[in-house]
Amino acid sequence: xxxxSLLLIRLIQTIFxxxxxxxxxxxxxxxxxxxxxxxxxxxDTTEADYEKVRERLxxxxxxxxxxxxxxxxxxxxxLGYSFIRAGSAIDIVADKILPTVKLTAAGLxxxxxxxxxxxxxxxxxxxxxxxxxxxLIAVFGQATPSFWLGLMLIFFLxxxxxxxxxxxxxxxxxxxxxAVSLGLLSAAxxxxxxxxxxxxxxxxxxxxxxxxxxxxERTVIVRHAxxxxxxxxxxxxxxxxxxxxAGSVIIEVVFSWPGLGRLMIESILKDDFPTVQAGVAxxxxxxxxxxxxxxxxxxxxxxxxxxxxx
Amino acid sequence: xxERIADTAIETRSRWRIRRPRRIRRSLLLVPPLTIMLMFFVxxxxxDIIAPGDPGDTNxxxxxxxxxxxxxxxxxxxxTDHIGRDIWTRIVHGARISLIVVAIxxxxxxxxxxxxxxxxxxxxxxxxxxxxxxxxxxLALPAIVFAVLLGAALGASIWNVVLILLFWTWAGYARLxxxxxxxxxxxxxxxASMAAGGSGFWIMRKQLLPNVFNTIVVIMTLQVPVVIVAxxxxxxxxxxxxxxxxxxxxxxxxxxxxxxQAWWVMWMPGLALMxxxxxxxxxxxxLRDLLDPRLRNLG
Numbered sequence: 296x297x298x299x300s301l302l303l304i305r306l307i308q309t310i311f312x313x314x315x316x317x318x319x320x321x322x323x324x325x326x327x328x329x330x331x332x333x334x335x336x337x338x339d340t341t342e343a344d345y346e347k348v349r350e351r352l353x354x355x356x357x358x359x360x361x362x363x364x365x366x367x368x369x370x371x372x373x374l375g376y377s378f379i380r381a382g383s384a385i386d387i388v389a390d391k392i393l394p395t396v397k398l399t400a401a402g403l404x405x406x407x408x409x410x411x412x413x414x415x416x417x418x419x420x421x422x423x424x425x426x427x428x429x430x431l432i433a434v435f436g437q438a439t440p441s442f443w444l445g446l447m448l449i450f451f452l453x454x455x456x457x458x459x460x461x462x463x464x465x466x467x468x469x470x471x472x473x474a475v476s477l478g479l480l481s482a483a484x485x486x487x488x489x490x491x492x493x494x495x496x497x498x499x500x501x502x503x504x505x506x507x508x509x510x511x512e513r514t515v516i517v518r519h520a521x522x523x524x525x526x527x528x529x530x531x532x533x534x535x536x537x538x539x540x541a542g543s544v545i546i547e548v549v550f551s552w553p554g555l556g557r558l559m560i561e562s563i564l565k566d567d568f569p570t571v572q573a574g575v576a577x578x579x580x581x582x583x584x585x586x587x588x589x590x591x592x593x594x595x596x597x598x599x600x601x602x603x604x605x
Numbered sequence: 606x607x608e609r610i611a612d613t614a615i616e617t618r619s620r621w622r623i624r625r626p627r628r629i630r631r632s633l634l635l636v637p638p639l640t641i642m643l644m645f646f647v648x649x650x651x652x653d654i655i656a657p658g659d660p661g662d663t664n665x666x667x668x669x670x671x672x673x674x675x676x677x678x679x680x681x682x683x684x685t686d687h688i689g690r691d692i693w694t695r696i697v698h699g700a701r702i703s704l705i706v707v708a709i710x711x712x713x714x715x716x717x718x719x720x721x722x723x724x725x726x727x728x729x730x731x732x733x734x735x736x737x738x739x740x741x742x743x744l745a746l747p748a749i750v751f752a753v754l755l756g757a758a759l760g761a762s763i764w765n766v767v768l769i770l771l772f773w774t775w776a777g778y779a780r781l782x783x784x785x786x787x788x789x790x791x792x793x794x795x796x797a798s799m800a801a802g803g804s805g806f807w808i809m810r811k812q813l814l815p816n817v818f819n820t821i822v823v824i825m826t827l828q829v830p831v832v833i834v835a836x837x838x839x840x841x842x843x844x845x846x847x848x849x850x851x852x853x854x855x856x857x858x859x860x861x862x863x864x865x866q867a868w869w870v871m872w873m874p875g876l877a878l879m880x881x882x883x884x885x886x887x888x889x890x891x892l893r894d895l896l897d898p899r900l901r902n903l904g
Contacts, residue, residue, distance in 0.1 A: 540747065544753075
């Protein structure tokens with residue numbers, strides 16, 4: 296029961312954050328943006344033409360009136376129509392969610408699939424060449440700007456040898472390079488944290504007890520040590536999810552991936568206010584939900600954590 | 606008592622004997638990154654002397670010229686780009702832009718963020734709560750989308766980039782410094798100052814700030830490569846410095862179309878960016894282990 300009420304509080308907080316974020320976007324866009332200029336030819340346009348376009352887009356009224364109308368429509372689930380594309384902002388954004396989810400999930404798979412095993416290996420073979428190699432990968436992964444990594448991968452693996460397509464989202468092979476470019480930074484974080492966590496836990500008493508009981512090494516590592524080392528990893532999972540969602544924006548631009556991030560950048564540069572607002576709301580919502588899921592999953596990894604700390 | 610001191614002395618001495626080779630090895634490993642960071646600063650400050658040419662000078666007759674080590678002439682050390690601009694000159698002048706941005710953003714965000722953090726930690730009642738709720742909202746924002754929005758709204762100028770990155774990075778300082786202050790507040794020396802009648806401002810300035818200083822310095826160092834990469838990312842997305850200025854991010858964007866014909870156009874600025882980011886990270890890690898090992902798990 297307490298758990299449910301805490302979930303409700305978190306949900307209300309999330310809605311509040313989204314409202315603040317969208318309001319900031321609404322105000323900033325309308326103060327500085329100039330969508331009518333993008334819709335009309337630059338010559339032979341009279342002030343009356345601009346006026347007509349502004350009226351059609353609904354941006355001729357004072358800011359607070361526009362905001363009132365926006366809020367009234369928003370609570371009914373209507374975020375307006377795109378200024379430059381056919382259709383409502385929500386439909387346009389919804390179309391792009393799946394490719395971005397696919398890319399982010401693939402990035403997360405790379406981050407976890409590379410980071411955690413490498414971290415375990417490095418911790419168990421501390422000081423060995425494996426350890427050095429894993430740490431080298433982590434240092435490079437952390438320092439290489441993702442867009443530069445993406446371009447290098449395109450250069451070597453899509454241009455020099457034709458293993459992967461240079462752009463687009465057709466099929467599984469197209470997913471590989473973007474996912475690696477996106478996931479490597481987070482993989483480095485997971486690797487470092489797993490490594491230090493495993494090293495710490497392997498020196499504790501309960502590992503010695505587990506060994507003394509005669510458990511085989513595999514059980515000791517997987518059932519006892521790893522589970523313990525995963526607690527801090529789960530903590531940064533939420534943070535890394537945010538990093539991945541934000542990072543996907545620039546990766547989508549590099550690989551011409553038809554997702555939400557590229558849509559956002561294009562819509563911002565073309566002053567398509569409704570699409571930007573809807574997209575930012577979706578991104579903020581997904582970051583918040585990611586954090587919430589991680590907090591809930593805590594309770595299963597570490598039962599010592601009580602609902603009150605959620 | 607004296608026995609314990611003697612023990613400590615022996616322990617210290619033997620620890621030195623064991624650790625010393627490792628320390629020396631570690632410091633040797635630091636020579637390349639420190640050199641690269643130093644070069645970055647020197648290039649940025651003395652760009653006009655090191656590369657006297659104009660980074661915007663085009664020469665259509667000499668476009669996509671090869672770098673000197675790949676069959677080119679010494680006239681253009683690192684080759685030229687698609688409209689014949691000298692890549693070496695542009696990289697050196699690009700370092701200046703990055704340096705200007707770093708030199709303002711990192712101390713600026715540290716000053717502002719730490720001030721907010723100290724105040725929020727000290728006055729942890731309503732004021733502190735309100736400040737931290739705002740910080741939470743900002744950290745939940747998709748920073749890059751917001752930066753592009755602000756960049757498009759404010760227009761292309763390096764001062765706008767500085768403003769955007771200040772806005773992007775200050776909240777992290779605030780959160781960490783506040784956490785430090787919250788625990789410092791319970792320590793005896795602070796309580797003693799309060800009991801002796803020290804004013805809030807005096808305690809914040811004379812007791813809290815000096816004690817969180819190491820943390821701030823460590824985050825600042827780690828932020829240097831982050832800010833450099835963020836600036837390059839903004840330029841890459843087309844909302845950074847104006848077109849006529851040479852920045853590493855813009856050089857990389859513009860080179861994308863010539864990737865197949867002339868590898869050096871994209872590789873040179875990319876390598877510069879990667880080397881500086883890598884070195885900055887290594888130096889930052891080292892400084893963190895030295896000054897504040899507790900921050901290790903920060904990522």
